[in-house]
Amino acid sequence: MTTKKINISINGFPAQVKPGITILDAASDNGIIIPTLCYHKDLCVAGNCRVCVVEVAGQKRLSAACATPCEEGMEILTNSLKVRNSRKHIIELLLSEHNADCTKCYRNGNCELQELASEYKIMTQDFIELLPYKTYSVDMYSPSIIKDDSKCIRCQRCVRTCAELQGVNALTVAHKGDHMKISTFMEKAMNAVVCTNCGQCINHCPTGALVEKNYIEEVWEAIANPSKHVVVQTAPAVRIGLGEELGFEPGSRNTGKMVSALKRLGFDSVLDTDFTADLTIIEEGTELLTRLKKALVDKDADVKLPMATSCSPGWIKYIEHMYPEYLDNLSTCKSPQQMFGALVKTYYAKARNLEPDKIVSVSIMPCTAKKFEANRPEMFDSGYRDVDYVLTTRELAIMIKQAGINFKALEESKFDRLMGESTGAGVIFGATGGVMEAALRTAYEIVTGREVPFKNLEIAPVRGMEGVREASIKIENPKPEWKFLDGVELKCAVAHGLVNAKTVMDSVKKGTASYHFIEIMACPGGCLGGGGQPIPTSPEIRQKRAEAIYAEDSHMQIRKSHENPEVQKLYRDFLKEPLGEISHKLLHTKYLPRERF
């Protein structure tokens, strides 16, 4: 059915648009860009920055284009003198309240306010600077996020992100009038509230008010120190995001160039987190099957199902705060980053004949919560801090730029060995549903001896961007030792974005869902939309990144975790068996109930 279009005019030119469409979208469809600040495609419309105001013929007041629907016969002016003057005033006002010391700002060069000021050529500051009238302090307490109120323009994108995408509500609006600011519960520091460190607020902040805590200098220092052996691991989502910071379109695959760049930066060994992603699948898959056996055969009432994945540190902190009674449902597996860290200072050190205290372990993550995770007191199982520094995709791009590397012109290289081999199953950890798909590929084969019954191993039901996805696989004709699973329909759920995690957990809590296994990623789209990924983010960009991740997978020769030869070697030489004694010491962890505020 085609809906009737309505007639409007934009700047004197007639246009036909869908009824109910906002002026902003109508203009965009007709080739007119209206500037915005508080508007974000991921979020509900706020209409509070007023930068997008336009003139509608017959109305004295201007209308916010983002919040005003088009009506039949509307004559819209997006660039009249009245609009221009007002818009300029608003930008000037924002600047007068803003710490505009741009050269000292982390977001210098990638700031929406700066861009707008440049576009409108605001060369003078006519209004009185308001910063001297305010008492702002920078909140540096969180290991992941720095919050600087002096750079905040009160667009509330972070508040809406925290509420709508994540359902966490760590960030909120406090006070009114000139004292109005973005704050936390009781104005506590960011490390003392429910914040999950997911960093989505950073991804959605138009200015430098919210940025990651960066460890670039520390890493440069380690690299420069000749007595240190600096190992770097790179997460799956980094290779498909990094290019966006370095001149590529979203969805570009740059694994080979990234490895070359890391080698040129001076890391002693460039390795792959995908390797421990594969390892996670073995451990976690075995854990799931063990739990199922205990529940179905031994009728052990203490076994907790559904089992939930534990790869996403934002999700871990969320469940610790919000559903502490379900901590036993979490897989005890550490995240791939932390498994990697623990192995680097044990297995890798031994194999390469290095003193563990001479090793500096760096990880490149699409994530800010990983900075918090590496800092957790449980993450010292190797006897040392398992992961010393966590950098985001953005920080790596900064290092590459600082080193003067022409990324586009780089040749492709391969990861170093040991712990550099990975499979397609490891790569798809970067997309929502990826862990589930990888786990099913392996678990199904362990149980039945056959490949999962999906074309090209692509388990379509768990792919996609739907907030919560459900899938089930019926197990038929299993191997004799898995006889008890014959005819069992393995029920799975996949959720991304913590607000969807809440939906899943609430249905588990109410007992309306009977899942065996759930995968939850804290960020929209999974790690590829992580809080450490290039800015901007949007549903379209995340879609392209997801396509790139799945393309990586389909181009891999080995696509099942249990077939990773290096993982097999690791078990032969070091771990002996999944969930064995060494595994328990190095690869598994425990969780901590936390307060709900």
Add this chain to the structure above:
Amino acid sequence: MATSYQLKRADFIFKNENDWEQVLGKILSQNPQDLINELISSELKGRGGAGFPTGLKWKVAAEQPSDTKYVICNADEGEPGTFKDREILQRVPYKVLTAMVACAHVIGAREGFIYLRNEYWFLRNELEKVIDEFEYYCKEINLEFKIKVFMGSGAYICGEETALFESMEGKRGEPRNKPPYPTTWGYLGKPTVINNVETLAHTYTIFKYGAKKFYDLGVQYSRGTKLFSVSGDTPKPGIYELELGMSLQDFVYEFGDGDTKAVQVGGASGFLVPRKKFADTAIGYQGKLTGISLPTGGSMMLFNSSRSMYNVLDNYLEFFREESCGQCTPCRVGCQQLLIGIKAVKRAEKPASYLDKLLRLTETMQYTAKCGLGQSVANSFSSIVENFREEMIY
């Protein structure tokens, strides 16, 4: 000059008639469409200050297909210099409640609220007693309608209708984007009629005596009477019910102390009128054919020659700077800039011409602010700065 004295006192609102059961019975026996027509022909406009036609508001809400609708009485009287709603709720609460039941009957609402300003907590007990009487009455006649008192928390902005809804929904009191308007998307996203206390009280008069009686009072575009909260340099501060359309000159003859320099019409968000413009200014809604016509929520503040207009403006701006909800840029930052700006001019840190820049800023605020608060800061600022520029500078 006294020959032109034309101030027409009236006494409807506070006339204690104790006949609400009779009036309400008559109202409920009529069909909603007739009641809407009655209201429309009375030309009653919202008495909170914005002046939206009340009949039209009820009509639009009545036409909405929703099962759930709400009637809300806005008793968050916060405009500096108004204190009339308090008196109404104290002296004739039954008129307001009658009107709420009437509105519920007209639009098909089963629930109503009185959003009571936090500082009026002392009215609550008495009010709830009267509500009990009404609920008993409704039960007797099988009309399903409940009324609750909702206490505000003290923010000026929550008098703005959509911020009021947000506040009632347990959220931060911040105005919403409009459209949609409350009649289609109000409290909890349901069609809602929200009227000022005084507006509701006037409908009692209209339904009791008929629209004609009301319509015959006042002048064209500004029909009926209005309560005025008179304060400032006046020998007789208080609340007065007057016919609309009077000239400000007449008002000052009646209430001035003989030395009136200026009158602030409509509180901090209204206009300041200097002495030389008294005769040309009428008090009523916009659309009057001749002269300047100023709408008001009822606040009339008189200032005599001992008052510094700079201090008056400084006081208003401090109020706005604090009471802006802070969400939209023009209002939050604009109010700060205006206040700091006039201080800077006064201290000669900025040239006098900076006032012109600030005047242009108020224009932008008027065009672009999200709600009535930010839009109306321009009113007092420009009328004071334009008429008393020298007081701002020296």
